[in-house]
Amino acid sequence: MYQYDQYDQSMVDARVEEFRDQVKRRLAGQMTEDQFKPLRLMNGLYLQLHAYMLRVAVPYGTLSSRQMRMLGHIARKYDRGYGHFTTRQNLQFNWIKLEDAPDILAELATVEMHAIQTSGNCIRNISSDQFAGAAADEVTDPRPWAELLRQWSTFHPEFTYLPRKFKIAVIAAAEDRAAMRLHDIGIELLRKDGVLGAKIFVGGGMGRTPMISHEIRDFVTADELLSYLEACLRVYNRYGRRDNIYKARIKILLHELGPDEYRRQVEEEFAKVKTLGIDPPVAELERISAFFAPPAFETGLSDVVDRSDPDFAVWLDQNVKPHKQPGYAIVNISLKPVGGIPGDASADQIDVMADLGERYSFDELRVTHAQNIVLPHVRKADLYAVWQTLTEAGLAEANLDLISDIIACPGLDYCSLANARSIPLAQKIAERFKDLDRQRDLGELKLKISGCINACGHHHAGHIGILGVDKKGKENYQLSLGGSGAEDVSLAKITGPGFDEDGVVDAIERVTDRFVQVREPGERFLDTYRRVGFETFKEAIYG
């Protein structure tokens, strides 16, 4: 994985001192909270209901074991002994003191980590495919490109006060594991006439007006990519709406201008920008790529795995995915045990995962947008040992992509914007469906919960999506069906009147019961839904 050189290191070190200085001025009353807010936000520090929350960047979701251990250390020393992995492949600490924040950043900097631009109206952490470098279906490893973008977007002088936050995803495989089409800019790497380049999608997003992005350019080569992105961002910075926070994302600009007019403006800007010499030479991408060279895989390993332990076999079938290298596999660690908080891990669990990464996965771990952890390169011969260790640590839930592998935002338990709680609802649903045989019979079913219209829990992209709303002072939940954040991207449709907490769990069960009645062999829930249509399920829910 990428390693800092002296320039990268001095950048994060200077940032720590800058933030220390800003916190000092704030505490001394030299800045108002209003003036301090955008500064702390650009360091990932939010004021929540009960305390400060610090969001640490995990660029494109890749971590070394040393970095993972540091997260555990911070959880112990400065928080309440746990951390929360997020849908942006980052990690949040929910109980931070403002005075401690500079010290935490200083500790992070010792392991080449930071919290830069994990919030604020700037370019956020670049997200990517959690199976990068391991997936059989990738054209190239997307992470060098993501790292190039990380550096370019870090303290970008022109794009730090955008109309609204800005999210970029990079993928390089046919299967979209990063919800690329629901990003402000989505980049798909592909080969055209033997040359690697990027297809650019703009204007996707969730929030209160969910939209799927438009293809704006079919191909940009590496040596012009940054110019092209600067052009995309500049048009947005100049013309994106600033009068209404709910209309400020780039998707609204695309919607109002139309993709053709937006494209025309970008091309006009691009024609000028690309002459300015802002693109690094291809040697820079090559330099970065060298850090992502495949690890020293052993060859001639057997692909046979002993399945005689039935619990292990279930986990193997559900949580382990094929690797491009014979004899290896991708291990998914579910952070969704029944009764737990989706995405949470204790400091001890974080350490266990760090150790496993070091011992069995070439010192690498990944965070997924579904709030799980991946050990990307595990020898098949080691799978049983890995599973045993995970089992002891309470990390061997065999529910990847099943109904209890729920994405849930922090909701009313933490978030000051929430209308309703997400976590207790996720727990109730997981409890209702806790029989693993039943879950596996239902198959892939992506359930996503947001505690308010901001959609941090990606409910628009859920096969089943749930949105918390406020109904005359009471928590109420709207159910929607048919969304997908994958390559078959679609937005979920609201079924009808909402429910209280127990009501929505019952309604979900009516949906899954109907699915079991009408499905054809081999169909996932989403396939059946698309085949039989919305009304069948609506009728099942409301009678």
Place this chain on the structure above:
Amino acid sequence: MADLAGDTDNLLRFRDDEAHDEPAITLDSFLNGQTNAGAVRLEAGDDARALLPSLEQLALVEVSFPSFRDGRGYSAARILREAGYAGELRAAGDVLVDQIPHMRRCGFDSFAPEAPVDSETLKRSLDRYDHHYQRAADAATPIWKLRHG
């Protein structure tokens, strides 16, 4: 003139020439009549490109920041510098000390902040970063260039 943030009490300049004392006129007046003016003020929503045919004659362009959150002026500045504008480029209005380093990189070389800026804090923040990742409108050599020559 309270409505113009051209209030120069807090003026900070990073240029050696004399400050231009002719008051800046609006883009509208400039385009529709006062075409000889040497100083123009751009509101946040104005199109900086409208000035490109006249850059030679301009000694001062003032860009308004109605709120520190409104980042349109950063693009306006870069557009002017990229087109070769060499005169004074002033950021006026709700300009905060922590924003000045980025503004410098976008090509601003003069600042008229509404509230006074502490000079010690400003000096610290301008000196803070030795290098930058991107090429921008300032003279800084981007890190990729340092890496590859």
